Amino acid sequence: MKPFTFERAATPEQAVVALARTPGARLIAGGTNLLDLMKLEITAPTHLIDVNHIGLDRIEDTGEGGLRIGALVRNTDCAAHPRVRRDYPVLCRAILAGASGQLRNKATTGGNLLQRTRCPYFYDGNLPCNKRDPGSGCSAREGYSRNHAVVGVSDSCICAFPSDMSVALRLLDAEVEVMRPDTSLRRIAISEFHLAPGESLPIREFALEPGELITAVILPPPPAGRQFYRKVRNRASYAFALVSVAAVVEEDGSGRIALGGIGTIPWRSDAGDAALPRGAAAVAEALFANAAPTEQNRYKLKLAERTIAAVLAAANSG
Amino acid sequence: MPSPQSQQPCEVEVTFTVNGAPRSLRLDTRTTLLDALREHLHLTGSKKGCDHGQCGACTVIVAGRRINSCLTLAVMHDGDAITTIEGLGTPEKLHPLQAAFVRHDGFQCGYCTPGQICSAKAMLDEIAAGIPSHVTTDLSGPLWPSAAELRERMSGNICRCAAYPNIIAAIAEVAADDAAQAA
Structure with missing residues (x-):
């Protein structure tokens, strides 16, 4: 160090x-x-x-029926909060599916949003990585890419975004409140917060401007319908997602769906949401319209479709 | 890549309570809580396994919560109360979890054991506090320390000797004793 x-x-x-x-x-x-x-x-x-x-460690009701989660609320406390458990179980489940008890006790709401990739080439200073060393190249494209993203990728980077919590927040249409250097506040829609890599370097991962501090995550009132978070990983606990599915499904089969583990950012689209009543294959087709898998991670397309099918089966089981 | 730095090491005063005793240290800011405990206070029960928060051998309890002491800086814990394995029990007076680990053969080499036991202690407190886990079926229902709950909640502690069945048996026995006493 x-x-x-x-x-x-x-x-x-x-x-x-x-x-x-x-x-x-x-x-x-x-x-x-x-x-x-x-x-x-x-x-x-x-x-x-x-x-x-600095404070910011409380969870409070908003006037609109939503929830304001302070940036310093620990992942353990967010998942254990009575209103998160009752009204936003997808968020509770997503947090509990990530990391270990020890890590969730330390990790914060703001920090979880800002997790860096777990791509092995990002962590290996001896090998090219555009994220770590802009312009050096992407070792994963021709290398080990089993865990990498199949959507939102570019020639410069294919790493998967690791946060489970952020996938649930994407589903719930959360907003991220940040304090600017002049101490004024602004809000960023979660759909705008995480940035997919383009071709330009350096790779920008978050919509935060230099000098900004995340102060809170704001949840709108809970959506109608039943909420699900299903995660598939290499072992039963304490591993990053190969595929994860966050969904809220209403009685008539409509709803929303967001995927983790398969994208460079939490992955959701209007077309994916609209396809929900037509079943898992239609949703997968919509969400993976522009997928660019490698030979090693092509399996994620089918795995994601099957995980979506499992969630929809649970939703239909009453 | 970060630009080359000429910055000199920086030392700061840190004061915290370890196993009930106030301790003051002058530390390089880079010192992890684990290194402060092991190298400066010579409390070598907490172990350094991976040093990246993946194995759990360094687990200690800070303000009642289990954390990976390798993934936090000592200077961030100024004013905190820290409990290590040395504070849970002694050879003369074992903590119930320590005695249960001996009874159930919950280890072979023993390297992960202090972390396992500190983790288990705080983990049982988490169940008692109603904190749910990934395998909790009913998020609003009561919790109890089933084998499935114990396994999931202890997944942050790796045992390379794979003494897992005996570790779970040891923790389950203590959890059952706690429940019996509370009843």
Whole structure:
């Protein structure tokens, strides 16, 4: 790890002011992803601003019947919250399907949104990776790509986005509230928050501007219908998704559907939602219209269709 | 790639409570909580396995919650209360989980055991607090420590000797004793 100076912020305002003032600074919350990247020197901030003591650790009802989840709410506490369990079970289930008990106790709502990819080439400083070293190339395209994305990919990057929580938030039409460097607030729709890689470098992953701090995730009132989160992985627990399906299905078979594990971002489309009453094959066809799998991850197309079918079967079982 | 840095190591004062005793250290900011415990306080019960939060050998309890001490900086825990395996029991007075691990042969090499036991202690508290898991069927119903729940909740602790059946048996026995006492 490279040396860094350290400060603890006491308020969100203090954190963004410190971030704007200090070149090379990064915010640290749970740290379960950032510290890993710092140990491998993939990321090397020269100053860390600890935001664990700035508040933003509450879950509150919004006036509109939704929920406001503070950015520092731990994944464990979000999943355990009575209203999340009752009204947003897809979010509860998605969080509980990710990581381990130890990690969920540390990881935060804001940090989970900002997870970096687990592509092995991103973590291996000896091999090309456009995300780590813009212009060096993508080793996964011709390399090991079994776990990689089949949609939202580009010539520059095919890595899968790892967060389960974000797939549920995409389904629920959440908004991300951020504080700008001047301490004013703005909201970003979750559909705009995660950015698929294009051909231009460096690859931009999030719609955050430099110096911004996530302050909360805002959920609209719970959608009508039953909610599901089904995750398929290499082992029964504590593994990233090969495919995951988040869905809300109404009595008449209509609803919404978002996929994880198969995209460079949480994957949802109007066409996919519209195809729900026509069954899993129609949904998969709509969601994978522009899929560009490799030989190694082509299996995800069929696996996703079958996982969607399993969710729809559960939805129809009453 | 990050730009080359000429920045010098930076030291800070950190004070926290470890197993009930206040401890003050002067540490390089890069020191993980695990290294602070092992290398500076010589509490070598907590183990370094993968050093990347994947194996659970470093599990300690901070403010009542189990965490991977390798994936957090000591300086982030200024003011916190930390419990390690040394704070749970002693050779003369084993914690019930320690005694159960001995009784059930819940280890072979023993390297993962302190992490397993710290994790199990906090995990049973999580069930008691009503925190659901991936295998919880009814998110609004009561929870109890079934074998399926214990296995899922302990998945962050790897045992390369694969003593899993005995680890689960040891934890299940303690969970049952706790339940009997509460009844």
